[in-house]
Amino acid sequence: MDHEGKVAVVTGGAGGIGRGIVHALLARGVRVVVADVEGPALVAAVDECESRGAVRGVRTDVADPDSVMALADDVYGSEGRCDLLFANAGVTSGGGGLPWEQEINDWRWCFSVNVFGVAATVLTFLPRMLAATSPGEIVATSSGDGGVAPVPYASVYAASKAAVSCFIEAVAHQLRSVDAPVHAHVFYPGGGLLDTGLWTAARNRPPALERIRPRPPAPGTTFAEFKAQLEAAGLPTTVVDLDWLGAKVLDDLDEGRYILGPDADRFGKLLHARADAIAHGDLPPTLLH
Numbered sequence: 001m002d003h004e005g006k007v008a009v010v011t012g013g014a015g016g017i018g019r020g021i022v023h024a025l026l027a028r029g030v031r032v033v034v035a036d037v038e039g040p041a042l043v044a045a046v047d048e049c050e051s052r053g054a055v056r057g058v059r060t061d062v063a064d065p066d067s068v069m070a071l072a073d074d075v076y077g078s079e080g081r082c083d084l085l086f087a088n089a090g091v092t093s094g095g096g097g098l099p100w101e102q103e104i105n106d107w108r109w110c111f112s113v114n115v116f117g118v119a120a121t122v123l124t125f126l127p128r129m130l131a132a133t134s135p136g137e138i139v140a141t142s143s144g145d146g147g148v149a150p151v152p153y154a155s156v157y158a159a160s161k162a163a164v165s166c167f168i169e170a171v172a173h174q175l176r177s178v179d180a181p182v183h184a185h186v187f188y189p190g191g192g193l194l195d196t197g198l199w200t201a202a203r204n205r206p207p208a209l210e211r212i213r214p215r216p217p218a219p220g221t222t223f224a225e226f227k228a229q230l231e232a233a234g235l236p237t238t239v240v241d242l243d244w245l246g247a248k249v250l251d252d253l254d255e256g257r258y259i260l261g262p263d264a265d266r267f268g269k270l271l272h273a274r275a276d277a278i279a280h281g282d283l284p285p286t287l288l289h
């Protein structure tokens with residue numbers, strides 16, 4: 001895509017991986033609307049990004065379809081277009097642990113953002129992007145955890161990301177079947193350890209969806225603990241440069257790939273092992289194998 005005069009919307013763009021995507025878009029001269037629920041972080045992100053290009057923030061809760069509709073009205077009212085849509089906002093389910101110790105409110109919060117949020121973002125923007133009849137790209141941020149294989153102690157999150165990957169794959173097929181000028185892609189962040197705000201996602205958890213039975217977070221659910229666990233197991237602990245990751249997403253888009261992100265090869269090998277296990281009627285290997 002020629003990026004001259006193009007407009008991008010990045011949900012969850014105030015921090016972490018989304019901010020890396022914002023930086024990469026601005027470096028290519030794209031006008032960027034950052035949509036994020038965390039007001040102070042959004043203001044700080046826009047302040048930091050202003051020297052890089054044309055950027056503004058719209059406070060948005062992707063779990064609220066009216067908020068996403070207001071975002072789209074704002075974008076089409078002010079910018080007149082959306083060429084690149086990044087449905088990136090996501091949360092954990094708040095601490096992980098044994099699947100049967102998760103509560104319904106863990107499911108509700110995680111799915112409200114990761115699944116209903118992605119659905120609302122796509123359902124609200126895609127018809128307008130198609131009506132524009134110009135080339136467009138939709139990127140949904142999934143995770144290898146669930147999108148490829150579950151991390152068993154992150155069962156709710158994994159289930160949500162499996163839904164994202166499956167939904168976007170269906171969207172991509174249907175867009176292709178009607179030869180639409182808009183394409184959909186799935187992004188699997190990776191390349192090493194990601195030191196982002198996901199580890200403290202509960203900062204944005206709505207009080208109405210708090211746990212009924214508070215409990216301490218499961219071991220390994222802070223970034224420092226997780227890194228220490230890997231170090232103790234002799235596994236690599238390289239921390240990914242999030243600006244590099246954001247640029248990688250755009251490079252992979254340029255190549256016309258459906259799967260975006262650095263780990264496609266590793267995931268492909270794991271999926272072969274999973275397919276073999278399934279064919280034998282065995283429990284497939286997890287993302288941690």
Ligand SMILES: NC(=O)c1ccc[n+]([C@@H]2O[C@H](COP(=O)([O-])OP(=O)(O)OC[C@H]3O[C@@H](n4cnc5c(N)ncnc54)[C@H](O)[C@@H]3O)[C@@H](O)[C@H]2O)c1
Nearest residue numbers: 012015016017036037038061062089090143194196197198
């Ligand atoms: N960090 C990882 O290891 C990892 C791995 C694979 C996939 N991901 C996915 O990458 C995406 C970005 O996560 P991150 O790691 O950068 O975490 P992050 O917390 O740094 O960024 C997520 C952003 O989403 C925002 N957000 C949360 N709830 C929202 C809501 N209801 N509406 C709008 N914005 C909301 C947050 O304020 C934050 O700015 C997520 O979808 C996450 O699931 C992360």
